[in-house]
Structure formats: C-alpha cells, structure tokens
Amino acid sequence: MVRVGQRLGKYRLKRRVARGGFGDVYEAYDTIEGISVALKIPLGGSVKPEQLDDFRREVRITAKLEHPNILPIKNADFLGDVFAIVQPLGEQSLDDRMSKRMTLERRLDYIDQMLAGLAHAHERGIIHCDIKPDNMILFPEGRLRLADFGIAKFARKTINASASGSVGYMAPEQAMGKPSARSDVFSAGLVIHQLLTGKLPQWPFEWPTEGKERLKVLHPDLREFVRRALEVETRKRFRDAVAMYRAFKPVKRKALRYATERRTKKS
Structure with a gap:
C-alpha cells in the first residue's frame, strides 16, 4: 500500500489531495529538483495490465496537447513497483x-x-x-x-x-x-x-x-x-x-x- 511519508524514487509523498475512480493524487516533494509536484498513482499502488493500458493512453493523449490551459505531464514511469504520472501541482x-x-x-x-x-x-x-x-x-x-x-x-x-x-x-x-x-x-x-x-x-x-x-x-x-x-x-x-x-x-x-x-x- 502506498502511504504518506513513503519515498517513491526521488519523490516523498506529503499528503493525498484527491481520490478518483482510477487512482489517488498525492502532493509529493521532488528531492532532486526541490519542488512539490502532483503524483497520480493507481489505487493501492499496484497496477494491472489493463489498468496500465488506461494510464498509458491517458499519458499519450495528454502528450499531444500543448496549451497553457491544459495540465501537462512531467513524467510517467514505474517508481520501483509503483506506476506514477507526475504533473505540476496546482493550488x-x-x-x-x-x-x-x-x-x-x-x-x-x-x-x-x-x-x-x-x-x-x-x-x-x-x-x-x-x-x-x-x-x-x-x-x-x-x-x-x-x-x-x-x-x-x-x-x-x-x-x-x-x-x-x-x-x-x-x-x-x-x-x-x-x-x-x-x-x-x-x-x-x-x-x-x-x-x-x-x-x-x-x-x-x-x-x-x-x-x-x-x-x-x-x-x-x-x-x-x-x-x-x-x-x-x-x-x-x-x-x-x-x-x-x-x-x-x-x-x-x-x-x-x-x-x-x-x-x-x-x-
């Protein structure tokens, strides 16, 4: 289970800010860049093959959209065993x-x-x-x-x-x-x-x-x-x-x- 305070790669989870049908969004601290970001993680942290396809599709669709009024993706990758989509953190x-x-x-x-x-x-x-x-x-x-x-x-x-x-x-x-x-x-x-x-x-x-x-x-x-x-x-x-x-x-x-x-x- 993913939990607040846990370290995922270079990110340290600070708090959960939202929960949706597909996953949780956490505020996380990037220990390399020294900034806070949003991490979208599948519910429970684990991802099934069909879920990975859904997340991959989301990443590819968003990557095609470059606009100041669309939230971009900074990165999407496995952090250890956990798949995460990294995006800028809003207020x-x-x-x-x-x-x-x-x-x-x-x-x-x-x-x-x-x-x-x-x-x-x-x-x-x-x-x-x-x-x-x-x-x-x-x-x-x-x-x-x-x-x-x-x-x-x-x-x-x-x-x-x-x-x-x-x-x-x-x-x-x-x-x-x-x-x-x-x-x-x-x-x-x-x-x-x-x-x-x-x-x-x-x-x-x-x-x-x-x-x-x-x-x-x-x-x-x-x-x-x-x-x-x-x-x-x-x-x-x-x-x-x-x-x-x-x-x-x-x-x-x-x-x-x-x-x-x-x-x-x-x-």
Whole structure:
C-alpha cells in the first residue's frame, strides 16, 4: 500500500489531495529538483495490465496537447513497483474555489480559460468525457488548467463507448454510451451555469433551470449562450468547444460592459 511519508524514487509523498475512480493524487516533494509536484498513482499502488493500458493512453493523449490551459505531464514511469504520472501541482481545484466569493470578471475569466483548453483538445480530435470543476486545476495568477484525460477519447464524431464520466456533469447521450464533442459542450455548460449561479442543473435540464434569478441580472446574450450549451437535443448545441469558444468571446465582452453599466447606474 502506498502511504504518506513513503519515498517513491526521488519523490516523498506529503499528503493525498484527491481520490478518483482510477487512482489517488498525492502532493509529493521532488528531492532532486526541490519542488512539490502532483503524483497520480493507481489505487493501492499496484497496477494491472489493463489498468496500465488506461494510464498509458491517458499519458499519450495528454502528450499531444500543448496549451497553457491544459495540465501537462512531467513524467510517467514505474517508481520501483509503483506506476506514477507526475504533473505540476496546482493550488486548488475550481470546485474548491467555487465555495468562495468571486467577481463576475473572475468567473468569466475561468470560463474563457476552460473553453480555450477544451477547444484545443477538440481541434485535435480529442473529447475529454469528464468535464467537471474537480478536473480544472488553478495555479498562481489565476491560471486554470484542464486536467485528467483518463477517459478521454479520440473521436471526430459521435462514438459508441461505455457510459463513463461523472454523475451530475454527464450529457444525456453520454450516459447512454454515445459521447461526442457536443457532450463536452453540455458538460462545460453545466460548469458555466454553476459558476454563474451557484446551482448545478439537474435532469431533465428544463429551461429556465434552478438559479434563473441570478441569470436574470446577466446580459441576455450570456443567458442565451448558457441555454444553448444545455440543449438536451445534441444538434441544437454548439458543435464543439471550438465553436463554443468562438461564440463566447463577444458574449464575454458584452457581459462585462453590461455589468459595469449596471454598477454605474446603481451608484
């Protein structure tokens, strides 16, 4: 069993920071470089052949993505008998950050960065399949990086796959085993709705959703942007994160200007 305080190669495990369905993430100290990193390790430390294939696929997919809003991999190797993926260590997840107050400017900036990273993946034919606040890691100076491509798929169109993903953030068609880039769009829409209102929409995702009072004070184009992302019918959504990000840019400018004008009128 892997435990805090243990030494794995040049890394000393300091604390466990997260647990997922495939493995644990530890904060570890690199005794050579003198920095703290994140170590993703299979549950229990041991890895079965089929699990190794999953981790190898995650590494190879992530290695194809070089973008400031995607969490890179520093190394992936066996440390003794334990397989580990080494990545930069962030300060907290977006899920942690959402429990604290944020300005609209900050929320829109996080949305911008999330969509920029996801659009980069979609441009390369990679669908993430697990978009949620836990998989968005925050770094100093407000940098957001999309993480955990553990169940990502290479796909240009809808594909048949197991219904893998996170309950609460999964598009309806993904839950039926037919994910596509539009499924990531839907999941991103759920995160955006949660960021803007503090409420996570629930099935059957009827519009207007819970949190509509907070949406009412936002620019109409921003409300429409969120509504379109959360269309249950896939063909009515943005076709992928590239189109979604392109549409968000002017909406973001309008929303910021609208919010500034509202504050000015109130004062």
